[in-house]
Amino acid sequence: MLNEQQQEQFTQLWTEAQPSVGRYVSSLVRDQWAAKDVMQGVSLALLRKFDQYDGSRPFLPWALGMAKFEVLGHRRDAARNRVFLSAGPLDQYTEMWAEVSPRLDIETVVLDECVLKLSDRQQTLVRLRYSEELTSGEIAERLSLTAANVRKILDRTRDALRRCVEANLRPTGDAR
Numbered sequence: 001m002l003n004e005q006q007q008e009q010f011t012q013l014w015t016e017a018q019p020s021v022g023r024y025v026s027s028l029v030r031d032q033w034a035a036k037d038v039m040q041g042v043s044l045a046l047l048r049k050f051d052q053y054d055g056s057r058p059f060l061p062w063a064l065g066m067a068k069f070e071v072l073g074h075r076r077d078a079a080r081n082r083v084f085l086s087a088g089p090l091d092q093y094t095e096m097w098a099e100v101s102p103r104l105d106i107e108t109v110v111l112d113e114c115v116l117k118l119s120d121r122q123q124t125l126v127r128l129r130y131s132e133e134l135t136s137g138e139i140a141e142r143l144s145l146t147a148a149n150v151r152k153i154l155d156r157t158r159d160a161l162r163r164c165v166e167a168n169l170r171p172t173g174d175a176r
Helices: 004-028 034-046 059-081 085-114 119-131 136-143 147-173
Strands: none
Touching: 004 059, 004 085, 034 059, 059 085, 059 147, 085 136, 085 147, 119 136, 119 147, 136 147
């Protein structure tokens, strides 16, 4: 059992790492409900083994290592229906994620800011397409537009978002 100081340290470290670990898990477990189950398993595993964590090393790679094992467990349980990466590429992917994750955190914040700069109509289309996962045809019906018009507006909106993200990353030295 963790003492109060360890609980606070765990909470602080896990709160900071959880978004990166969540995106890592979601990138490997496409079913959102299964990904949530895997994340619960990751949280519990990290908490139960936190007394084994070496505080002199970064927390994120340790958490990603635990997440990798939870993903492998999920894949093992679902293996009879699907084809997955073998352990070797998964190890490489896990190591790479710890390096890429901070950049993704920055890009996510910038993208969210850029979405807020869109017109109300564009924001609605983005929400319907990417949050509600509607097709162009379904969006067209809902908004009394043609599917072609929806696709054209979304193309222009994605282009505007790309330009906005690129412009906002350059000054901070985060551009590619």
